[in-house]
Amino acid sequence: MNHGLVLDGIDFSYDATTILQGINLTIPAGQFVTLLGASGSGKSTLLRLVAGLQFPERGRLSWSDAPITGPGLNRGVVFQDYALFPWMSVVDNIAIAIGKARPETAKSARLAEAREYLVKVGLESAIGKYPFELSGGMRQRAAIARALALGSPLLLMDEPFGALDPVNRARLQDLVLEIWEAATPRKTIVFVTHDVDEALYLGDRVVILGSTPGRIIADLPVEFTRHRERRSLFNSDEFHQLRESIAETLAADTLRQLVAA
Amino acid sequence: MPETLALETREVSVTPVPHTHDEPARSAVSSRLLPVLEASLIWIFLLGGWFVAAEYLPLGDNPLVPSPLITARALWDSLPELWLGTISSFGILVPGFLLASLAGIGLGLSIGTSPRLQRAFFPFARVAAPVPPTVYIPYAIAILPTFKLSAIFVVFIGAFWPIFQNAAAGAHALEERYRDNARILGLSGFEYHRRVVFPAALPHIFSGMAVGLGFSFILLTVAELFGANAGLGRFVQYYADFADYPKMVAGILYTGLVTFLAMTGLEKLKRRALFWQR
Incomplete structure (x- = not known):
């Protein structure tokens, strides 16, 4: 049985700076998860660990019940810079x-x-x-x-539309959704972004990373029905409420950082 | 009438619109001619100086500065001999330079991507690379069976180091995103080097080859002074020995032209190979 993507107690440091701390995350196969966080929250690093391009200091990663020991063709990656x-x-x-x-x-x-x-x-x-x-x-x-x-059944996308203008960005978001919804079985997608709207529009679930060190501060289901329609979704009360609560979560983390500094 | 209209619009859009300049016609001509004129100045100046020196300086019967006309005639008369000399010289230059390119690129890319090979090879390279290749000439002639082989060897050594160093630097400087992509796609070994490292390092490699080609010509002509019985360097030395200065100067000019053409060819090849660079 495919247990999907499992991250178990991941710590990662670079040059004596803790980038990621105590990451526990299980993503069932076929789920579209968006990883949301400010810059410096280690969300790209987390994706590189799953891609097998880097290795955690502590903890275990596995995809489809096989430990991740390096890059593999069972995981496709789309980076931000073309x-x-x-x-x-x-x-x-x-x-x-x-x-x-x-x-x-x-x-x-x-x-x-x-x-x-x-x-x-x-x-x-x-x-x-x-x-x-x-x-x-x-x-x-x-x-x-x-x-x-x-x-590959797992697609890792690292801010793939971060450098695009809003029109192209929206078109490509729709393209990704269209491809993902049309495939059976559905691919598992981990999509890194710092754009709250993008995270909510695309994901089945939004995992929010806080900064310094990067760790999971919220893990929210996004239960809007699929074949989402951009305009009506963005105008709905449910969307606004979720957006508001995510903004609060991110703001609280920024405040915590300032107090700590 | 829509047809006429379409025709008119097309004509208008094709005709250059001159309103960006105050004097459109004159500035268009001068912007094209001025660079040519500027580039010609130094040639006109040098040729004029040469004429004056040959005509008005008291240089005796067999002047060290033969006039441009006498030199041109000597060049014309020597063309068959110079052509044979070119073939002979290229018989040394081409194999020496090509072998140096092959070895320099192959070793450079392998070593540039492997920290272990770098640790093993770079200490040696740091000592061996700066040795002026000309010092090998007498020993190469003594140790190798023919002059041609020794000359090829010396050209090889001279061209190898700059090509090797640049190829290694290019491979070492491979952008992380290309390396990541290659790893994601599972490219490794020879395939990784051929399809990713080599094309990515090409700009560096061409810089190394340009320097290497320059060295090749220097070493070729120097080696020919030692023991050749034909070739471009040999031609110049031979007529210098007979104090035939018109032919000697003709040989210098001809060698300069050949070197320039070879460099231009390499530059053309580079532009062609690097078309994908913006």
Whole structure:
């Protein structure tokens, strides 16, 4: 049985500074979790630990009942800075992921499959182009296509839309939801953001990290029905109440930090 | 009539709009010609100085400064010989430089990405790299069976270090996001080096190759002074020995031109390979 993602007593320090302290978190398979926190709350670090790019000082991480000991193709990652390889065409950037995830696929089939993923994220016009020819939003679409192409059941997204303008940001949020809702079984998504609206619009659950050191200060279910409609949701009382209580939680943590300093 | 209208709009949008300048025609011409003129100034000045020196200085029957016209004729007459010399020189330069590029890039990328290899190799490199490669020439000639092999070896040594050092620096400076991405995708070993480290380090590698190519020409011509029976450096030395200064100067100019063309070719290759850089 898949127990999803389990983080058990995670501590992490860097240069004698405690970044994360006592993180306990269980995310069932198929859940869309947003990790919300101010900068310096260690939310990106937490995601890097799950990705296997860094290792905790103490504690255990496992995904699908297997301990996380390094990066693996069962976990796809989308970073904030468009980390496509600039020297490869967009389609090659996707095809290389397919080649690693399913090496038995023939070269021509990899390219065909890569094209399908690009169409899926609305990038059919950019298939033969290079990253430098694309806008920020298009590059991030390509990064999403690459993460999807890996076929991993767990998707880690580190402020993927942080550098985008509001219009593109909203479009890509809808794209992620659309892809996630259409798939069966649903992928597990851990989505890091510092934008409260984004966290509430996307997540089944918002996990809030406090700062210095990073630790979980709230873990709230977000029970709005799926196939959410942006405008009516943002205007609803329930949304406002939840938004208000999250803002209070974050403000209380900032105050606590100031008092401690 | 919508058709005419469309045509008119297109014509208007295609025609350059001159209202950004006060004197559109003149500034357009001067903005194109001025850089050419500026770049020509030094050549005009040098050529003029050469003419004056050759014509008006009392230099005797066999002047050390032959006039530009005499030199041009000597160059024309020597072209077949210079062409053979070029082939002979390139028979040394090309293998030496290519081997240095292959070895420099391969070792540089491997060592630049491995802290352990860095600890093993860098102390040696720090001692070996600064040795002027010219000091190896007599020993290389003594120890290797043919002059050609010794010259290739010396060119190799001269070009290897700058290429190696730059490739290693480029691999070492690989941006963390590319490294993270490669790890996420499970790229490792040769595939990681070929598809990620090598292209990312290319800007550094090309800088190293430009320096290495410059050294190659220096070492080539110096080595040819020692024992060659053909080649560009040999040509200049040979006619200097006979005090045939027009041919000697012609050889210098020709060698300069060949070096310039080789450098330009490398620069073109670099622009082509690095098209993805903004």
